[in-house]
Amino acid sequence: MDGIHDLGGRQGYGPIDVGEPEEPFHExxxxxxxxxxxxxxxxxxxxxxxxxxxxxxxxxxxxxxxxxxxxxxxxxxxxxxxxxxxxxxxxxxxxxxxxxxxxxxxxxxxxxxxxTRNTARFDRPATEPPRFTVGEAVRARIDANPGHTRLPQYVRGRRGEVTAHHGAHVFPDASAAGEERPETLYTVCFAATELWPEATAAGDRVYLDLWESYLDAA
Amino acid sequence: MSGHDSHTIAHIHEELHSHLPPEPALRVKALESLLVEKGMLDPATVDAWIEVFTEEIGPKRGAAVVARAWTDPDFKARLLADGTAAITELGFDGWAGGHLKVVENTPDVHNLIVCTLCSCYPHSVLGIPPNWYKTAAYRARAVRDPRGVLAEFGEDVPESVAIRVWDSTAELRYMVLPERPAGTEGWDAAELADLVTRNAMIGTARDLTPGKGEAG
Incomplete structure (x- = not known):
């Protein structure tokens, strides 16, 4: 959903409270x-x-x-x-x-x-081979699920490169609707200059973990 | 809608906003009382979890992982290949540690961790995240203005160093392996671990040179 939580790249937010005390809880x-x-x-x-x-x-x-x-x-x-x-x-x-x-x-x-040692895992047996290969150019889809999704607005429509795939992981868009449906998960790298008009550092990158149905071949 | 309807939840949020006590401390107190009455909660267990996250599970664990990687090349190779398996060797597996990826700083690369969509964090090695990590400001700015964010933390990273921002959009969790500072040759792992800060493992600190932090 295009909600208030999808904060990546939103502008108008002020400085970070870098002087926050180190204690884990303040109240x-x-x-x-x-x-x-x-x-x-x-x-x-x-x-x-x-x-x-x-x-x-x-x-x-x-x-x-x-x-x-x-x-x-x-x-x-x-x-x-x-x-x-x-x-x-x-x-x-x-x-x-x-x-x-x-x-x-x-x-x-x-x-x-x-x-304290309970460790949840979200990888599942893959039912299909990955559609994209490492090094392949992909474009994040413009449209995202109107319910829950983990495809942030700031990469939609942008071109990136697959840097890893992780086999099948629980697909959040379906999981949030009560259905466990694993799907191939990739790490996709975007150049800062592809995402932000003001970016100048040619080497800067943003990496996201994105599911296969969030992506098209570019 | 099998109990997963967005409109229903939005309506419940409005109702809760209107009827719950006005202060967060009072809301939490009411929730705890209710759960105890319903037989869903033992308050002594709450105390035990607070003690664990105050005394045991925190950035000292991550610092021990980093110091081990700095002093044991085989461990470092295992850590970068499979973070979860490597922290499990040290007994640090647990909450949000199921798919840990450790990313390494070098003279040419600086890594920074964020979760723009919520507040994902590698709890089993870093403990409770700082509030600033969970704020709108950090979540909004880390992906768009990482150099500005780093400058606020006192780190001016030259453009010759590439910045890699890792947005934790799935169940992979990220931790930065900082560079071992110069002047620490011959230090043992315990001495090295004392140099490693939580912020260095999030990526909002870069230079761990001994004494630098004390001056600030």
């Missing part, structure tokens, strides 16, 4: 929110792509102004309401109006050490 509630997400029981099939799409759909002003972990809260709350895990009223009050039947006990602290 107690931020740490709490991260811990909640790592600890809570999942009672609905929420994929990483669905999470990202629900975050992208946060109202634009909120997306740009609310702190990062507050956006996590908003996203998890929306997924819970959508999946029937909680109501808006329950999330507002913090009081449960209805129990969830048949729920397994939540994660206990003794399970955390092992869980």
């Amino acid at each position: 107690a509630w931020e740490a709490r929110m991260l811990g909640i997400v790592r600890s809570m029981s999942r009672v609905a099939p929420w994929s990483i792509d669905w999470f990202r799409h629900v975050r992208e759909l946060i109202e634009p002003v909120d997306y740009l102004t609310r702190p990062y972990y507050d956006q996590w809260l908003q996203t998890y709350a929306a997924m819970m309401v959508n999946s029937g895990v909680a109501t808006v009223g329950e999330l507002a009050s913090g009081k449960s109006a209805a129990a969830i039947p048949g729920l397994a006990p939540p994660m206990t602290p003794d399970k955390v050490a092992a869980a």
